[in-house]
Structure formats: C-alpha cells, structure tokens
Amino acid sequence: SAVISQKPSRDICQRGTSLTIQCQVDSQVTMMFWYRQQPGQSLTLIATANQGSEATYESGFVIDKFPISRPNLTFSTLTVSNMSPEDSSIYLCSVQTGLRNTEAFFGQGTRLTVV
Amino acid sequence: SQQGEEDPQALSIQEGENATMNCSYKTSINNLQWYRQNSGRGLVHLILIRSNEREKHSGRLRVTLDTSKKSSSLLITASRAADTASYFCATGLGFGNEKLTFGTGTRLTIIP
Numbered sequence: 001s002a003v004i005s006q007k008p009s010r011d012i013c014q015r016g017t018s019l020t021i022q023c024q025v026d027s028q029v030t031m032m033f034w035y036r037q038q039p040g041q042s043l044t045l046i047a048t049a050n051q052g053s054e055a056t057y058e059s060g061f062v063i064d065k066f067p068i069s070r071p072n073l074t075f076s077t078l079t080v081s082n083m084s085p086e087d088s089s090i091y092l093c094s095v096q097t098g099l100r101n102t103e104a105f106f107g108q109g110t111r112l113t114v115v
Numbered sequence: 116s117q118q119g120e121e122d123p124q125a126l127s128i129q130e131g132e133n134a135t136m137n138c139s140y141k142t143s144i145n146n147l148q149w150y151r152q153n154s155g156r157g158l159v160h161l162i163l164i165r166s167n168e169r170e171k172h173s174g175r176l177r178v179t180l181d182t183s184k185k186s187s188s189l190l191i192t193a194s195r196a197a198d199t200a201s202y203f204c205a206t207g208l209g210f211g212n213e214k215l216t217f218g219t220g221t222r223l224t225i226i227p
Contacts, residue, residue, distance in 0.1 A: 004157075031213050037155075041219075042217045042218060043203070045214055048213075048214065090155055092157060092158070096213060102163075103160040103163055104150075104205075104215055105160070106157035108156050109156055
C-alpha cells in the first residue's frame with residue numbers, strides 16, 4: 001500500500017495566477033499520475049509523472065499549462081498555470097506500486113476554485 | 116471520451132437493501148477496478164477483477180465481469196448509511212500501459 005499526502009487541500013486563487021500542488025508518498029513508487037475532476041464529473045488523466053524525465057501528457061493537456069516535476073521516487077508537483085475559472089476542479093495525485101495495473105492509491109485531492 | 120459508462124448515474128435506496136451499479140467499456144482490457152469517493156475526496160480502491168475472471172467477492176461487495184459484453188457490475192449487499200458515496204469503475208489495459216481510465220460514476224445515496 002501507499003499513503004499519499006497532497007497539499008494544499010483547497011485553495012481559492014485569482015485568475016491569471018498559478019498554483020503548485022504537492023504530492024508526497026510514504027514509499028518509493030514507479031508510477032505517479034495526476035488527474036483532474038471537474039465539478040460533478042469523473043476523473044480525467046492529465047499526465048504521468050516520470051522520475052528523471054519529462055511527464056507524459058494526455059491529449060488536451062500541455063506542459064505549459066500543467067508543468068509537472070518528479071525529482072525523486074516519492075515526490076511530485078503539478079502546477080496549474082495562468083488559471084481561469086474553467087480550471088476550477090479537484091486535482092488528484094495517484095500512485096500505483098506495482099506493474100500490470102495493480103490498485104491505485106490516491107491523495108485526498110486539492111479543491112481549486114479560480115475567481 | 117470516457118472508457119467506461121456507468122448506470123445509473125444516481126441511485127437512492129433504503130438502508131439494508133442491495134445496490135447494483137453497472138459499468139460498460141469499449142475496448143479489450145486487462146482488468147477492471149471499482150473505486151469509492153466520498154464527498155469529492157480521494158478515491159479508495161474497492162476491488163479488482165482481471166479479464167480472465169468472471170466474479171469476485173470482498174465482504175459485502177460482489178463484482179462480475181462479462182468480457183463478451185464489455186460490462187461489469189458492482190453489487191453492495193445489506194447497504195449502510197456509510198456506503199453513501201460515488202462509485203467509479205476504472206479499466207486497465209495492461210501490456211505495459213499502466214494508466215487507468217475511469218467511468219462516469221454512480222452517485223449512491225443510502226437512506227437511513
């Protein structure tokens with residue numbers, strides 16, 4: 001299993017600013033993922049955070065808007081840049097500790113409101 | 116687009132009754148998982164069923180998988196107020212692709 005600490009838990013931000021979300025895992029993991037959950041919707045994968053290399057982004061998400069860092073096997077950050085109200089969502093960090101789609105563990109999420 | 120479509124979108128039942136949620140998906144999968152989310156918080160893994168399995172149990176949970184119909188169901192027996200949450204199915208493709216694709220979710224409300 002894995003315990004994930006994600007912060008901040010919530011924030012209210014002004015449009016045009018940026019917010020960096022941190023994800024700390026209590027053990028070394030290979031796979032780390034960032035998801036977005038828009039109000040009342042399901043989870044959409046933003047990117048896979050790769051240790052030692054650039055993140056792999058899903059269609060519709062770009063590095064300039066959502067830069068990701070993964071400096072080691074226990075930590076990652078997601079930045080939401082130049083925010084607009086459409087970025088208001090819950091952002092979730094997730095890890096998988098094994099190969100072949102073992103269960104995923106999630107942080108408690110960051111509830112972002114852009115005004 | 117989402118891999119999984121779930122129905123119903125919302126379900127309200129009396130405490131003690133059974134709740135059934137369904138998930139349909141579009142492509143071949145390695146496994147299918149079910150997660151619970153309370154009040155917009157982090158997701159909690161409930162159960163995983165692999166493509167070569169047809170049924171799996173865990174406590175009050177029963178999951179079935181029909182790969183020919185590309186569908187799965189989650190049954191919660193003897194529901195409790197604490198089961199009130201959103202439930203999501205997620206599909207994994209395996210074969211070196213570790214990403215999970217989540218369904219649209221079912222909002223379950225247990226009425227005391």
